[in-house]
Amino acid sequence: NAGVMQNPRHLVRRRGQEARLRCSPMKGHSHVYWYRQLPEEGLKFMVYLQKENIIDESGMPKERFSAEFPKEGPSILRIQQVVRGDSAAYFCASSPRPTGGSRDTQYFGPGTRLTVL
Amino acid sequence: DAKTTQPNSMESNEEEPVHLPCNHSTISGTDYIHWYRQLPSQGPEYVIHGLTSNVNNRMASLAIAEDRKSSTLILHRATLRDAAVYYCIPSGSARQLTFGSGTQLTVLP
Numbered sequence: 228n229a230g231v232m233q234n235p236r237h238l239v240r241r242r243g244q245e246a247r248l249r250c251s252p253m254k255g256h257s258h259v260y261w262y263r264q265l266p267e268e269g270l271k272f273m274v275y276l277q278k279e280n281i282i283d284e285s286g287m288p289k290e291r292f293s294a295e296f297p298k299e300g301p302s303i304l305r306i307q308q309v310v311r312g313d314s315a316a317y318f319c320a321s322s323p324r325p326t327g328g329s330r331d332t333q334y335f336g337p338g339t340r341l342t343v344l
Numbered sequence: 345d346a347k348t349t350q351p352n353s354m355e356s357n358e359e360e361p362v363h364l365p366c367n368h369s370t371i372s373g374t375d376y377i378h379w380y381r382q383l384p385s386q387g388p389e390y391v392i393h394g395l396t397s398n399v400n401n402r403m404a405s406l407a408i409a410e411d412r413k414s415s416t417l418i419l420h421r422a423t424l425r426d427a428a429v430y431y432c433i434p435s436g437s438a439r440q441l442t443f444g445s446g447t448q449l450t451v452l453p
Binding site: 258318326333334 | 382386389390393435442
């Protein structure tokens with residue numbers, strides 16, 4: 228059973244361009260979580276999605292960031308008009324059931340390292 | 345969600361046991377205690393979790409205090425590959441994981 232896959236692993240964008248980060252959850256997992264880790268900082272939750280639905284986007288910046296998890300295909304985190312402050316590692320995780328208040332764990336991908344020039 | 349307190353850093357010699365403490369005095373009665381670790385340049389990795397009883401798996405042991413206000417992750421024989429940041433995370437009511445600053449474990453050869 229393949230783990231959580233993320234691509235690309237490294238992404239370089241110039242200021243103002245768009246960045247698209249993809250996450251394929253583990254087989255059988257319909258819950259996806261995105262986290263961001265800024266340089267020298269901890270991981271911060273961004274958004275939680277279930278197939279075709281955004282459940283919690285309380286950690287998403289209000290502008291330029293969006294996420295989706297379509298019925299078919301990977302989850303996408305999209306950053307429009309990137310700025311230098313968006314440079315970070317973006318991790319996605321998946322779970323078979325909703326986590327929180329439970330024994331279920333999240334399985335993380337290797338991350339996408341975004342560099343904005 | 346419960347707040348956690350962990351030492352910023354710890355050192356261990358290779359092949360010796362390591363005890364990583366975590367205080368979570370505001371944990372609720374139904375929160376599980378999860379431990380994850382993040383190796384350099386990798387995504388977080390699940391280590392172990394428990395509710396009330398001590399737990400063992402192939403990676404580590406988890407000792408939970410009787411009042412559940414603290415727990416200790418035990419690596420029985422640290423190896424160089426165990427060098428990582430270790431996070432203690434009560435499950436809480438929210439779906440997402442709330443990562444604190446964790447403990448940076450350095451393993452000395």
